[in-house]
Amino acid sequence: MLELDRVTKRFNGADGRAVTALSDVSLTIARHEMVCLVGRSGCGKTTTLRLIAGLERATHGRILLNGVPVEGPSAQRCVVFQRYTLFPWRSVLRNVAFGLEIQGVPKSKRHAIARHYLALVGLAEQVHAFPAQLSGGMQQRVAVARALATDPQVLLMDEPFGALDAQTRTVLQQELIRIWQEDRKTIVFVTHDIQEAALLADRVVVMQGPPGRIQAILNCDLPRPRDKGAPAFLALCDRIHTMLEVVNGWN
């Protein structure tokens, strides 16, 4: 279980004044749950993710993973970013094996594990390729495999498919659901794409800001795989959309 307990984050802005990126956010995410954070830029969704990752420190409040406070980055909470996700000087195999290499897992074993996860994301053939030789979609698949290889408790994804074309994005969303259904990691997924959130999430957290706070939490209990044309799906998208519009005061 992942708990955010009244978390506030302030940064020093460019002009020296403190900027509140996140204000008093509380959220509990169950094990195996897939939660999407949506909102427009500046709403604090990425800050929330970075705080969970331990890449930033909360100014107030605390974050607990299974009751243990988050004090810094750890292989328990892997991040998949939108860009520059892979190490360009390492082959695909050695990228995926990176986390295990840090843990001191012997070469033959870590390469075997890396091959397993590369097969899981459908890249068994590309193990010896370098990132620059792969398409954007393939690179993100490798990044997912790399994050899974250390068997983290939580997978944090910061608009991981945001830079991909629509078709590739759709394929990867389906792949992510398939992998998640096999592996059942806790996933926190940041996106500004309403449809993406509705397609993936068990719960959608709608955020507003600055300063960032939670506007609403919507349960999405539609069975998977979800049909983007089904009335229930469209109704869900509509609800998220309405929440965002309420947030931004357009109504």
Added chain:
Amino acid sequence: MSRGFPILKGWLDRLTLPLLLLAGWQATALWLDKPTILPRLDAVASVLMQPTAKILITGSLIENMAVSLIRVVLGFLLAAGTAIPLGLAMGYFQRVERWVDSSVEILRPIPPLAWVPLILAWLGIRSLADWFPFLQTSLIGASIQFTTVVIIFIGAFFPVLLNTIQGVRRIPREYIESARTLGARGWALLHKVLIPASLPMVVTGLRIGLGIGWMCLVAAEMMPGSTAGLGYLIWYAYELLRADIIVAGMIAIGLIGFGMDKGFRRLEARLVWESSG
């Protein structure tokens, strides 16, 4: 016709101007007939063709090349060994950068040759042979004065430092953060992420540093206290009005500099991951 031999055509394009220049040189030298001002090419070539023959009372061309090369390699290694770690620290830790930056910025614009008098005053003409007596008998060993090595060090240091700092700063934040969330920190973060990610820029810095070191060296060898090396050779030849030796020495300097630059460019090309198979 030439369409069928594009490689041949390429070479022809490259060689036409140099050959014309050489022909013009030789014609002028023959017409002028003043070897102290403009030596004939065959005179220059005969110096280059006998690299092991003793030149005047200095050593042979090969010996002087060796002296210069050893000096430059020593100074260069010293510069690389200090500038790379400092650059990594300055690029990664803002605190170190704030501490060191102003000193670097003040020292950097001082031409390496402006240091010669002070370094001579400190180190005199002490050489490697003062530390390793068995080197005393060899011209090469006795000629590796610390002064010249320090001048090369100063010349090579700053390009390596600045490129290393830039190399670290230009690492996308995501590389470091991905590595940290995969469990890397401290030493592992340094040698598995920071160093490989900045390596292309570091190697560019090494190439530029070596080139500048080489130029500083030849100039430093013309300064008092020098008793061997290519710079010394051409200066000494000037005093004896031997323009053929001057030109031969200049060609040797150019060829070595060219070779070192080419070697590093090859290394750089291999380090561009985007094209590596």
